[in-house]
Amino acid sequence: MILVTGATGQIGGETARLLQAEGRAVRALVRDTASAAAAALAAAGSEVVQGDQARPETLVAALAGVEAVLVVSVNDDRQVEREGNVIAAAAAAGARRVVKISALGTAAGSPISILGMHSAIEERLAASGLEWTSLRPGSFMQNFLRYADSVKAAGVFYGCQGDAPVALIDTRDVAAVAARCLVDGGHAGQVYELSGPEALTYAEAAATLATASGRPVAYVDVPPAAARQGMVDAGLPPWLADDLVGLAALFEGPLGRQTTPVVADVTGRPGRTFAAFAREHASLFRA
Numbered sequence: 680m681i682l683v684t685g686a687t688g689q690i691g692g693e694t695a696r697l698l699q700a701e702g703r704a705v706r707a708l709v710r711d712t713a714s715a716a717a718a719a720l721a722a723a724g725s726e727v728v729q730g731d732q733a734r735p736e737t738l739v740a741a742l743a744g745v746e747a748v749l750v751v752s753v754n755d756d757r758q759v760e761r762e763g764n765v766i767a768a769a770a771a772a773g774a775r776r777v778v779k780i781s782a783l784g785t786a787a788g789s790p791i792s793i794l795g796m797h798s799a800i801e802e803r804l805a806a807s808g809l810e811w812t813s814l815r816p817g818s819f820m821q822n823f824l825r826y827a828d829s830v831k832a833a834g835v836f837y838g839c840q841g842d843a844p845v846a847l848i849d850t851r852d853v854a855a856v857a858a859r860c861l862v863d864g865g866h867a868g869q870v871y872e873l874s875g876p877e878a879l880t881y882a883e884a885a886a887t888l889a890t891a892s893g894r895p896v897a898y899v900d901v902p903p904a905a906a907r908q909g910m911v912d913a914g915l916p917p918w919l920a921d922d923l924v925g926l927a928a929l930f931e932g933p934l935g936r937q938t939t940p941v942v943a944d945v946t947g948r949p950g951r952t953f954a955a956f957a958r959e960h961a962s963l964f965r966a
């Protein structure tokens with residue numbers, strides 16, 4: 680049995696689907712069993728269990744009889760505590776293997792708090808006695824779905840990525856690597872940096888979306904302070920806006936543009952291109 684946390688989310692949901700498709704027994708941890716996402720997981724064959732990573736007492740039953748666990752959750756100030764709870768519960772239940780979704784650039788003491796939190800969780804993994812693998816993907820292609828409304832309305836999207844190429848990755852490829860690491864041996868103790876197959880600038884990404892959707896799309900670069908203010912005005916907590924601006928600055932360097940062979944090496948097929956992603960999601964960007 681494989682326990683997938685974050686199962687209603689992008690990576691957890693796709694990991695559960697991939698594991699089910701190859702006939703694995705999957706248990707999906709969800710907070711709300713009445714949600715449409717939970718119903719879809721059940722319909723596809725997952726055993727759906729109610730549990731909250733923030734409440735360790737809800738994790739005991741979820742981990743009973745589990746061999747491997749996918750650990751993933753959202754970025755907030757309780758992420759270390761939450762994912763730490765899952766790791767501790769996995770160890771207590773006698774699970775063998777944990778795969779964690781971390782992030783590119785993760786480092787102890789990073790000024791970008793998301794990256795410091797992932798580092799603290801990786802430290803808990805290393806001390807857990809479990810077989811563990813940490814996946815550190817770069818920036819997700821799916822982040823561009825947040826721009827769909829702006830593109831639909833005005834044919835533009837805004838950011839502070841400058842003209843740096845970034846090796847965006849499709850979350851489905853992160854999930855494909857996670858599924859293999861959960862099932863196969865040979866990945867214990869590995870920290871894998873994951874990227875898409877190519878690096879492209881946001882202006883090139885805009886042109887790719889334009890080609891796919893058949894409408895003009897422009898990227899407008901704004902100063903980091905203005906981007907931060909826009910995110911805060913849109914309701915993001917100030918610390919998260921600081922982190923996202925910090926990540927954009929970090930990814931302007933060599934880390935953001937590096938391509939790694941991990942997706943192809945681990946899954947046996949190349950990662951999805953941004954052009955393919957744009958074609959699949961083109962209708963979301965049309966007026």
Ligand SMILES: NC(=O)c1ccc[n+]([C@@H]2O[C@H](COP(=O)([O-])OP(=O)(O)OC[C@H]3O[C@@H](n4cnc5c(N)ncnc54)[C@H](OP(=O)(O)O)[C@@H]3O)[C@@H](O)[C@H]2O)c1
Nearest residue numbers: 685686687688689690710731732733752753782817818819
């Ligand atoms: N965006 C990027 O470019 C990027 C790049 C690299 C790494 N990452 C990392 O990717 C991770 C997010 O992955 P994702 O995009 O797949 O996430 P996502 O789609 O936002 O889904 C998050 C999942 O976490 C679950 N969750 C939140 N709080 C929970 C709790 N207390 N108990 C149980 N489940 C809880 C949510 O379930 P509910 O349905 O209950 O809310 C949801 O299933 C983050 O750690 C982030 O740092 C992101």
